[in-house]
Amino acid sequence: MEACDASIPYTLLGFLLQGGGDRPPANFCSSAAPGGQGFLKDYVARGTNALLWISLISVTFLLFRKLARLVGFWAKGSRIPGPPSPSFFGHSKLIAGCGSGANLTGYLSKLHESYGPIVRLWLGPTQLLVSLKDTTLIKDVLVQAEDKLPLTGRAFHLAFGRLSLFVSSFRKVQKRRESLEAYLNGKLAERANMISWKVVECVMGRVDTIMAKGILDCRSVSQHMAFYTLGVGLFGDAFLDWSEAATYEELLLMIAKNGCFWASYRIPPFWRRGYWKYRSLCMRLQCLTQDIIQRSLGQINQDSCKRTSDTGREAGADGTVLLDNTRSRGLFQEEIEEDVISKEEACANMLGLMFHGCLATASLIHSILTWLVLNPELQEKSYSEIVRVWGRTSGPDSLEVQKMHFLLATVYESARLLPAGPLLQRCSLKHDLILNSSITLPAGAMLVVPLQLLQMDDSIWGKDASHFNPHRFLSKAIDHGGTFEEHEKHEECPFISEPNKSAAFLPFGAGARACIGQKFAIHGISALLAYLLQNYEMRLKPDFENNSKPTVHDCLLQLQASPKVVFARRN
Numbered sequence: 227m228e229a230c231d232a233s234i235p236y237t238l239l240g241f242l243l244q245g246g247g248d249r250p251p252a253n254f255c256s257s258a259a260p261g262g263q264g265f266l267k268d269y270v271a272r273g274t275n276a277l278l279w280i281s282l283i284s285v286t287f288l289l290f291r292k293l294a295r296l297v298g299f300w301a302k303g304s305r306i307p308g309p310p311s312p313s314f315f316g317h318s319k320l321i322a323g324c325g326s327g328a329n330l331t332g333y334l335s336k337l338h339e340s341y342g343p344i345v346r347l348w349l350g351p352t353q354l355l356v357s358l359k360d361t362t363l364i365k366d367v368l369v370q371a372e373d374k375l376p377l378t379g380r381a382f383h384l385a386f387g388r389l390s391l392f393v394s395s396f397r398k399v400q401k402r403r404e405s406l407e408a409y410l411n412g413k414l415a416e417r418a419n420m421i422s423w424k425v426v427e428c429v430m431g432r433v434d435t436i437m438a439k440g441i442l443d444c445r446s447v448s449q450h451m452a453f454y455t456l457g458v459g460l461f462g463d464a465f466l467d468w469s470e471a472a473t474y475e476e477l478l479l480m481i482a483k484n485g486c487f488w489a490s491y492r493i494p495p496f497w498r499r500g501y502w503k504y505r506s507l508c509m510r511l512q513c514l515t516q517d518i519i520q521r522s523l524g525q526i527n528q529d530s531c532k533r534t535s536d537t538g539r540e541a542g543a544d545g546t547v548l549l550d551n552t553r554s555r556g557l558f559q560e561e562i563e564e565d566v567i568s569k570e571e572a573c574a575n576m577l578g579l580m581f582h583g584c585l586a587t588a589s590l591i592h593s594i595l596t597w598l599v600l601n602p603e604l605q606e607k608s609y610s611e612i613v614r615v616w617g618r619t620s621g622p623d624s625l626e627v628q629k630m631h632f633l634l635a636t637v638y639e640s641a642r643l644l645p646a647g648p649l650l651q652r653c654s655l656k657h658d659l660i661l662n663s664s665i666t667l668p669a670g671a672m673l674v675v676p677l678q679l680l681q682m683d684d685s686i687w688g689k690d691a692s693h694f695n696p697h698r699f700l701s702k703a704i705d706h707g708g709t710f711e712e713h714e715k716h717e718e719c720p721f722i723s724e725p726n727k728s729a730a731f732l733p734f735g736a737g738a739r740a741c742i743g744q745k746f747a748i749h750g751i752s753a754l755l756a757y758l759l760q761n762y763e764m765r766l767k768p769d770f771e772n773n774s775k776p777t778v779h780d781c782l783l784q785l786q787a788s789p790k791v792v793f794a795r796r797n
């Protein structure tokens with residue numbers, strides 16, 4: 227008996243085998259006796275049993291926890307006003323039928339009219355969409371909800387690889403956001419003026435060729451401009467001479483079209499050919515990004531060597547060249563050298579920035595060009611301001627775009643009426659959000675702000691909310707006494723309202739996940755427009771006037787077709 231006890235190891239399994247630790251089971255020793263085979267069998271059987279029990283208890287515990295969470299989620303969600311769920315799958319079919327984001331906004335607009343400033347919509351048993359239209363609630367949510375929807379993170383990850391920007395969890399992006407913000411708002415914003423000048427030169431060269439061949443629309447011009455602005459901004463001048471730039475632009479657009487669709491599969495659909503085609507496009511884009519990063523670093527090294535040899539003597543004296551060299555390092559270069567991020571991650575981040583920056587910037591430039599083409603008098607007004615501040619032939623050194631208030635107001639007004647995306651989206655992955663009005667938004671709910679509804683709300687923006695009127699951003703001039711026209715007579719108009727102070731102006735978002743490229747985008751786009759209008763007049767192509775006017779449907783402004791344009795060089 228003693229020998230038998232000693233053979234049982236002192237483990238949890240051993241304890242269980244002893245039937246609670248006092249005595250071994252009756253058949254234990256007898257079966258163990260012949261050669262130890264029976265003992266092993268018993269040992270394994272009891273061990274397996276114990277494991278199965280432990281697994282069963284854990285799974286049941288997890289399921290109960292999930293169920294309890296789900297019940298909590300349903301209970302909290304149901305307390306938010308909104309239409310009843312038509313079926314088990316909620317309104318998901320209805321949303322899918324909405325097609326474009328604009329239609330979804332139209333539907334949300336009707337719901338807000340019926341249910342008030344906060345509305346919930348079940349998209350399935352575990353998917354809750356909460357739309358907000360009240361500025362106080364929005365502000366609260368944008369500050370408190372620090373995560374993005376998991377789908378956004380998945381779409382970026384699938385297309386570009388592991389990245390530390392644009393992912394769902396705020397914790398994962400926080401550090402990278404801070405360092406990038408300093409780079410974008412410092413070095414890059416300073417260079418925005420120079421970049422824009424180069425981009426206008428490059429794109430207008432292409433536009434001339436396209437115009438010679440056929441019809442040109444505002445969308446394609448905007449697309450090229452945004453692409454080169456971001457390309458030169460992130461990769462430097464090497465981007466302008468890069469032979470693969472056109473392929474890169476095409477791939478980026480193709481990926482943008484299908485990205486969300488493929489990311490909507492939780493398990494990658496290996497069985498679909500389209501998926502593999504999409505993946506191969508992504509791989510090609512990643513290779514091209516590596517290529518342009520190498521070229522851009524090569525150019526940076528060449529430039530800094532040249533500068534060192536040009537200014538070698540002063541370098542020893544005051545160390546300015548060292549400072550210059552530090553500044554001229556590529557984006558994420560320091561982090562790679564310090565092993566904070568890998569080269570692949572830096573490449574994925576660059577791609578993410580290129581992707582988001584291009585799409586958002588192209589959309590805003592498109593909106594601005596459309597309004598200016600449709601309103602020649604506003605174009606002329608902008609031109610007069612540019613000539614007043616810059617003269618007729620200012621080169622790339624001029625940094626005075628900030629003085630062109632009417633131009634800036636045009637940019638803001640375009641972003642107000644036709645924002646880059648229809649919905650601002652957020653999520654709190656871990657914690658419920660308790661709003662001022664004691665409404666609880668459960669963790670995991672999709673929180674959205676329908677931007678156009680907010681930015682065209684006539685109770686905030688006045689009766690002409692759906693009209694293009696850049697003067698509304700210059701209204702401080704009137705507050706300070708005198709009309710806009712009176713102020714315009716002076717050398718510079720000192721009064722432009724700071725649009726970001728308005729809680730109803732959110733084209734760049736706000737709060738923890740607000741756009742960090744805002745300053746660069748506004749500087750870059752304004753300088754781009756200034757160079758463009760200084761040198762060209764944009765006109766609607768004859769015979770295409772009627773179908774280009776934005777129309778209002780369901781209280782929302784929509785562009786039917788991109789205006790066809792002609793660029794005429796100014797003397």
Ligand code: HEM
Nearest residue numbers: 392583586587590646733734735736739740741742743747
């Ligand atoms: C007109 C151009 C642009 C528009 C309208 C725009 C708009 C936005 C919006 C609405 C967001 C989400 C904000 C939120 O949820 O509160 C965002 C995020 C972001 N934007 Fe932009 N953006 C523009 C250009 C750029 C550019 C040029 C860059 C950088 C090169 C950039 C970098 C980012 C980054 C890194 C984020 C993600 C922040 C995060 O996930 O934490 N954006 N942008």
